[in-house]
Amino acid sequence: MRRRGCPRPRTRAMAEAAPGCATPPDVLVIGGGITGGTAAIALAEAGARVTVLDAGLPAGSAANAGSLHVQLQSRFLRLFPELAPNVEASLPLYVQAVREWEALARRLGGFDLVRAGGLMLAGSAAQMRFLEAKAAREAARGVAVELLDRAGLERIAPWAGPGIVGAELCRDEGKLDPLLANRRLAEHAAALGVVRLSGRAVALTADPAAILADGRRLAAGQILLAAAWGSGAMTASLGCPLPSRAEPLHMNITEPAAPAIGQLIQHAERPITLKQLGTGQIVIGGGWPALAAEPVPRVHPGSLLGNVALAGEIAPALGTLRVIRCWAGYNTTLDGRTALGRLPRAGRVIVAIPGDAGYTLGPLVGRAAAALALGTPPPFDVAPCDPARFWS
Incomplete structure (x- = not known):
């Protein structure tokens, strides 16, 4: 049961932040996407007072996602x-x-989550x-x-075009409806x-506070x-820049x-x-580029045509369907590895940026970040994720 009023501080930082149940929250989460959102849930379930600050950019919302990636992506x-x-x-x-x-899906009522595996298709030997x-x-x-030849692929993906000769099946992969989940x-x-x-945070102070x-x-x-590509500029204000970039x-x-189409589909080369x-x-x-613009990216006409044409080539039955919506969003690139941990020059600031395929990693990284804030054991070894690697 959630405690009412001023919670008992779980760490020294929380105690300093809430003298006599003062207004500042125990934890301010910057970034309301999948990582920040699930971190806030884990914190609140533990009894912390949590505020989430989000800039509300359409291109920055978690609604752009929904793939549950596991295998190495050929694009990366x-x-x-x-x-x-x-x-x-x-x-x-x-x-x-x-x-x-x-x-999460079992606990909150389902996200149209299907874990039927992922196929990476091949068009040549x-x-x-x-x-x-x-x-x-x-x-x-x-x-x-496991690897599938054309006959093996036909048994689970009869829709595959004639140019597909086989595939790799990753049974760990899946997909969900991001709008429903979010x-x-x-x-x-x-x-x-x-x-x-x-609101949009532009800088941080070590006390800590967001400007x-x-x-x-x-x-x-x-x-x-947990501000994805925008995190680097904010950590730079504390002397700890991160190479987070918007793609x-x-x-x-x-x-x-x-x-x-039951599986999550990718291609070995395209x-x-x-x-x-x-x-x-x-x-x-699949990684077709959009046009970088402020405050949000714009659709590139060439990407619209090329992306849809390639889909029709891989799965010819798609050629009869109409595209009803297209949009541009931002992906975050770092160094391929999750950045998770406290800043060396501001110990009460925790960075939480998932590695490649951030929507997949988001809930796990969010729960681990919440554990760091609460002083409890995280669900995985966070040592390899220490953001100090960028400043050592």
């Missing part, structure tokens, strides 16, 4: 080969993260060799993978008494920074269709992701 391997070892070392975390999503080598690396890290998480947070404020763009100053016992990407969604929601709609993405 192509674009950031030097960072691939960081993601590879983190693979067990992705398996645990999907289980975290399943536990060379691409199958690439998948074979990749699968060996993944299996060594405990990921459940709504249920927000409702649960509100029921727990989490306060949500609109907002409109000049307001929000103090707290601790600050949990503008393009997404599409079709009209509803009969259920056909930029595509496909997933069919419980509504029948098919979400098409």
Whole structure:
């Protein structure tokens, strides 16, 4: 049961933040996406007074997501080969993260979550060799993978186009409806008494407090920074810059269709992701670029045409469907590894930036960040995630 009034402080930082039940919350969470939102829930369930500050940018919302990635994404391997070892070392975390999503779904009533695996398709013998080598690396890290020839693929994906010769199946992967999941998480947070404020933080102070763009100053016992690509600029104000960058990407969604695609779909060489929601709609993405712009990115016409054309080539039945909406959103790039821990120059500020595929990792990283704030054991070893690696 949630305690009413002023909670008993769980850490020295909380005690300093709430003398006589003062106004500042025990924890100010900056960033109301999937990581910050689930961190706020874990904190509030433990009895902390929590305020979430979110800038409310459409391109920054968790509604852009919904894939539960586990296997190494070919897109990341192509674009950031030097960072691939960081993601590879983190693979067990992705398996645990999907289980975290399943536990949340059971607890909060379901998110249209389906864990039927993920397929990475191949269009040539060379691409199958690439998948074979990749699968060996993944299996060594405990990921459940297997290779399928065309006949094996036909049994679970008869919709695959004639140019597809086989695939890698990762049984740990899945998909969910992000709009449904985000709504249920927000409702649960509100029921727990989490306060949500609109505003954009531009700097932090070590006491700690957040300085907002409109000049307001929000103090707290601790600050949990979960602002994705925007985190680096704020940690820089404390002398600890992070190389978090915004990568503008393009997404599409079709009209509803009969259920056909059960898995999360990717390609060994070409930029595509496909997933069919419980509504029948098919979400098409895969890393096609959007146009960087302020305050939000804009749709690139070439990405719209190229992305949809590639989807129709991989799954010809999609060619009869209409795209009813497309949008641009931001992905966060760091170094392929999660950044999670306290800042060395401001010990009451905790950074929580998931590694690649942040929506997948978000709830697990959020719960771990909450554990750090509460002084309780996190759900995984956070030592490899220490953001101090960027300043040592």
